[in-house]
Amino acid sequence: MRVADIIGVDRMRSWGLALLSASAILGANSAWAASTIYSCDDGKGHKLTSDRPIQECLDREQRLLNKDGSHRDTVPPRMNAEEQAVFEEQQRVKQAQEAARKDAVRRDRNLMLRFPNEAAHNKGRVAALDDLRKAIAISEKRVAELQADRKTLMTEAEFFKGKSMPFKLRSRIEDNEATQQAQRDIIANQKAEMVRINALYDAELARLRRLWAGAPLGSVPPAVASGTAPR
Known part of the structure; x- marks a missing residue:
């Protein structure tokens, strides 16, 4: 086999390993996302669920659930600029204290x-x-x-x-x-x-x-x- 052919085979092997690694990472992320459920009440009597943050509930807490429905964590509501400024000031005071x-x-x-x-x-x-x-x-x-x-x-x-x-x-x-x-x-x-x-x-x-x-x-x-x- 010629040297050029050997180099070509090595390159293909390297590309193949890179693709496998990328696929593994994407697969892991997809598996995590699939195993996580966002849930919230939209304030109108509707309970919403999704595999990603729910837009209708960005102003309120969203619960993170496992696939079996058990509670995993709570996502706090997103804050507007004024609320963010107040929060950051509270954090600054807390850190100073x-x-x-x-x-x-x-x-x-x-x-x-x-x-x-x-x-x-x-x-x-x-x-x-x-x-x-x-x-x-x-x-x-x-x-x-x-x-x-x-x-x-x-x-x-x-x-x-x-x-x-x-x-x-x-x-x-x-x-x-x-x-x-x-x-x-x-x-x-x-x-x-x-x-x-x-x-x-x-x-x-x-x-x-x-x-x-x-x-x-x-x-x-x-x-x-x-x-x-x-x-």
């Missing part, structure tokens, strides 16, 4: 791993406040130094009472006062931050106490609305 629930569970789990008991939480609070206390102590020490410098400057300024104070001396006094005020502002800000952190830890502790007592993860409302305790 589920994502928020899972996130709350994750946060609670991490929180309890970080603070397994109240002693661990108190230790975390102390650590969070420690840097602020150190910063306040540094600023207070700086203010004391500036006050001592100002006392020296004012003693020097006494020599010019009733006279024009030298520009350099006046500038040093003004700089001293401005620097003192800046340090006082830093101290006030650090103390305000300490109050904020303590409030956050207080709210977090109240949440943890409920979780430690057995409340399900994700079931306790957020401890605070404006932030979370520092990590």
